[in-house]
Amino acid sequence: MALQTFRLSLRFILPLAVVLGLFAYAVVPQVDEITLRWFVRDLEARSQTLVSALQEPLKEYAPQGATRRIAQLLDRTAQQSQLSSLAFCDPSGRVVYHTAGYPEALGCPPTNFPGTLRQSLQDLPGGRVHVTEGVVRDGAQYLGKLMLVNDMSYIERRSADARKYVLAVFALIAVVVSLITVFVAHLSWRGWMNAMRILLRGGGDAPRPQGVDEPPPEVQPLMSDLRALLHEYNVERRGLEGATQSWNPDKLRALLHDELAGDEVLVVSNREPYIHSRSDKGIEVRRPASGLVTAVEPVMRACSGTWIAHGAGNADREVVDAHDRVRVPPKNPSYTLRRVWLTEQEEKGYYYGFANEGLWPLCHIAHVRPVFRSSDWDQYVEVNQRFADAVVAEARTEDPVVLVQDYHFALLPRMVREKLPRATIIMFWHIPWPNPESFGICPWREEILEGLLGNTLLGFHTPFHCKNFLETVDRYLETRIEHEASTISYGGDLTQVEPYPISIAWPEGPYPESIAESRASVRAELGLPRNLLMGIGVDRLDYTKGILERLQAVERMMELHPSMVGRFSFVQIAAPSRSSLEEYQALENRVRALAQRINLRFGQSGVNPIVLKVEHYDSDQVSRYYRAADVCMVTSLHDGMNLVAKEFIAARDDELGVLILSQFTGAARELHEALIINPYHIEQGADALYRALTMPEAEQRERMRSMRSLVRDFNVYRWAGRMLLDAARLRRRERISAKLRSHTKRSLRRVR
Numbered sequence: 001m002a003l004q005t006f007r008l009s010l011r012f013i014l015p016l017a018v019v020l021g022l023f024a025y026a027v028v029p030q031v032d033e034i035t036l037r038w039f040v041r042d043l044e045a046r047s048q049t050l051v052s053a054l055q056e057p058l059k060e061y062a063p064q065g066a067t068r069r070i071a072q073l074l075d076r077t078a079q080q081s082q083l084s085s086l087a088f089c090d091p092s093g094r095v096v097y098h099t100a101g102y103p104e105a106l107g108c109p110p111t112n113f114p115g116t117l118r119q120s121l122q123d124l125p126g127g128r129v130h131v132t133e134g135v136v137r138d139g140a141q142y143l144g145k146l147m148l149v150n151d152m153s154y155i156e157r158r159s160a161d162a163r164k165y166v167l168a169v170f171a172l173i174a175v176v177v178s179l180i181t182v183f184v185a186h187l188s189w190r191g192w193m194n195a196m197r198i199l200l201r202g203g204g205d206a207p208r209p210q211g212v213d214e215p216p217p218e219v220q221p222l223m224s225d226l227r228a229l230l231h232e233y234n235v236e237r238r239g240l241e242g243a244t245q246s247w248n249p250d251k252l253r254a255l256l257h258d259e260l261a262g263d264e265v266l267v268v269s270n271r272e273p274y275i276h277s278r279s280d281k282g283i284e285v286r287r288p289a290s291g292l293v294t295a296v297e298p299v300m301r302a303c304s305g306t307w308i309a310h311g312a313g314n315a316d317r318e319v320v321d322a323h324d325r326v327r328v329p330p331k332n333p334s335y336t337l338r339r340v341w342l343t344e345q346e347e348k349g350y351y352y353g354f355a356n357e358g359l360w361p362l363c364h365i366a367h368v369r370p371v372f373r374s375s376d377w378d379q380y381v382e383v384n385q386r387f388a389d390a391v392v393a394e395a396r397t398e399d400p401v402v403l404v405q406d407y408h409f410a411l412l413p414r415m416v417r418e419k420l421p422r423a424t425i426i427m428f429w430h431i432p433w434p435n436p437e438s439f440g441i442c443p444w445r446e447e448i449l450e451g452l453l454g455n456t457l458l459g460f461h462t463p464f465h466c467k468n469f470l471e472t473v474d475r476y477l478e479t480r481i482e483h484e485a486s487t488i489s490y491g492g493d494l495t496q497v498e499p500y501p502i503s504i505a506w507p508e509g510p511y512p513e514s515i516a517e518s519r520a521s522v523r524a525e526l527g528l529p530r531n532l533l534m535g536i537g538v539d540r541l542d543y544t545k546g547i548l549e550r551l552q553a554v555e556r557m558m559e560l561h562p563s564m565v566g567r568f569s570f571v572q573i574a575a576p577s578r579s580s581l582e583e584y585q586a587l588e589n590r591v592r593a594l595a596q597r598i599n600l601r602f603g604q605s606g607v608n609p610i611v612l613k614v615e616h617y618d619s620d621q622v623s624r625y626y627r628a629a630d631v632c633m634v635t636s637l638h639d640g641m642n643l644v645a646k647e648f649i650a651a652r653d654d655e656l657g658v659l660i661l662s663q664f665t666g667a668a669r670e671l672h673e674a675l676i677i678n679p680y681h682i683e684q685g686a687d688a689l690y691r692a693l694t695m696p697e698a699e700q701r702e703r704m705r706s707m708r709s710l711v712r713d714f715n716v717y718r719w720a721g722r723m724l725l726d727a728a729r730l731r732r733r734e735r736i737s738a739k740l741r742s743h744t745k746r747s748l749r750r751v752r
């Protein structure tokens with residue numbers, strides 16, 4: 001506050017000081033010259049009087065050659081008149097006598113001037129002097145010349161004193177005027193601020209508290225604007241808060257309509273929501289197995305915006321128009337998919353390299369070392385710029401709402417901010433954010449943080465990830481962090497950091513099969529006995545998912561409870577992912593080898609303890625498997641949220657089945673009725689599995705019911721809705737501050 005007041009005062013004082021300084025610079029030489037002129041004029045008059053007074057005695061002494069009397073006359077005159085020195089020259093130009101201090105260099109200059117008197121300023125080696133030459137004549141006879149010399153140094157001293165005096169007067173004026181101006185400005189400023197505070201505290205509609213004066217008339221136009229804005233805001237907020245708390249596509253649509261009326265929405269992600277690929281049957285469309293796509297698509301369906309993503313399918317180019325756009329979903333088009341093409345080289349560096357060999361292990365801390373290569377970084381920068389350019393090209397307005405997804409685009413928010421400063425940029429970071437020490441090993445940590453601080457709103461799954469992010473920024477960048485408000489100010493931009501736990505869309509409508517039918521059909525499909533106990537795991541084949549630990553837990557459970565051998569199978573659906581990376585190939589080999597070893601050890605009468613399916617299953621198939629299982633295991637070593645846990649719960653409309661959940665997932669912070677385990681502790685996993693398989697139905701139901709009601713309410717529409725609601729609030733706040741800024745500027749201009 002003190003700093004702000006000081007800065008505000010400076011804005012008044014500095015211009016005033018500069019103007020007065022310039023004025024003084026122009027005035028001082030003039031004052032100098034005038035003072036000098038006054039002094040010289042005074043000297044000239046005095047010297048002239050002396051020359052006249054000395055004429056008579058010199059007329060008498062000169063013809064007599066009375067040098068002594070001339071000397072006495074000159075010495076006496078010098079003493080009485082306080083002249084510096086005098087001299088008398090004879091007609092031949094020789095000094096007859098001079099008083100002490102007469103400048104040698106002056107001598108007797110020739111008398112080549114008209115009249116009888118000459119006065120001049122001369123610069124001699126000893127300094128500047130004023131010289132008066134007075135001719136002495138007796139009728140027509142030239143008797144000699146009287147020289148009167150005045151030292152000018154004391155005049156220069158006086159002139160310097162005058163200069164100092166003038167400057168001091170100017171400085172005094174500057175101080176007095178500044179103090180008065182600052183005082184008056186502060187009084188007005190406080191008046192405006194108080195008026196504004198009352199208005200904002202009262203929410204715009206509140207009556208003026210007693211004893212509080214009416215705001216000053218100059219802020220009246222602003223007050224009415226603000227009142228109108230705040231009133232509008234309050235009415236809308238009350239309306240929303242009063243509405244039902246359950247979130248669904250309609251409510252999201254209504255929110256987009258009411259809160260972001262007519263605003264353009266653009267989504268950016270690496271993975272596209274629909275992939276076109278060519279097969280024997282022609283072009284097929286497929287939805288990728290991605291939690292991100294599941295979460296963001298409902299927003300796009302509701303707002304009919306544009307989704308910008310990497311066109312990765314081998315028939316993607318065949319279905320787009322001349323602007324690389326295609327309307328989706330194919331059966332009921334409601335938004336535009338704009339595809340961005342990448343070369344193999346770019347995909348290798350940006351996606352496989354920097355994003356998945358660098359940032360992915362860096363943020364997950366799953367004991368796989370991140371790899372950072374400069375060439376990957378260069379591609380990452382390049383591709384982020386390409387997508388940012390696509391956002392700018394697709395934007396039809398100056399202030400679109402841009403929803404940026406995930407760690408593939410850490411640099412994009414700042415790139416977009418530079419081109420569209422008024423855009424509301426919301427980014428969701430779908431993976432964990434590590435502690436500052438772990439993040440610090442990234443060679444481009446500052447660039448990444450700067451890129452992310454281009455966002456208006458930055459979301460993570462949990463408060464813990466937000467805290468890690470704030471601490472990381474605090475460690476590596478010079479910023480202003482308001483921990484209470486969870487905001488970061490950097491280079492004039494403000495970023496709000498908030499947790500938004502992601503979720504799923506609650507399944508609609510009846511399932512094609514009942515639970516009993518799915519139990520039977522899935523077991524038949526896998527060649528397993530009808531009454532077999534079954535566990536399920538569904539993941540991308542990724543080292544963060546703890547698949548090896550999960551299989552080891554199954555093995556240990558069989559060791560500890562031999563009665564389960566032949567009575568239980570664990571089905572692991574592992575969708576191949578990022579398979580061109582060595583770590584992923586090695587993981588696949590290890591998972592396959594481990595499953596084989598366990599099956600060799602515990603396989604009995606055609607029942608293998610592990611059924612491994614390394615292939616893609618679509619969401620309907622996965623849902624059938626969830627419904628057929630007795631237990632679902634999620635054993636991630638680290639996971640931002642993990643939507644499999646929530647999908648399993650949503651699929652169980654019979655309210656049965658047990659969820660085993662790693663404590664290192666974001667989901668574990670919400671789903672307390674799951675059996676929470678440390679996946680690194682194999683015995684703990686094995687115990688939880690046995691407990692799940694033997695859990696009474698009543699307990700299963702109690703746990704499942706509670707988790708289902710949570711997932712139903714805290715669904716993906718709420719996730720998106722809360723983020724968009726916050727974005728709408730920030731947009732409104734930005735509009736209010738823009739108005740305040742422009743009014744303040746105008747008022748300040750008036751004060752000046």
Ligand SMILES: O=P(O)(O)OC[C@H]1O[C@@H](O)[C@H](O)[C@@H](O)[C@@H]1O
Nearest residue numbers: 271290291292406430431540577
């Ligand atoms: O590399 P892919 O297949 O696009 O998968 C990336 C996605 O993988 C998911 O597991 C993560 O939760 C997302 O954050 C991420 O975007």
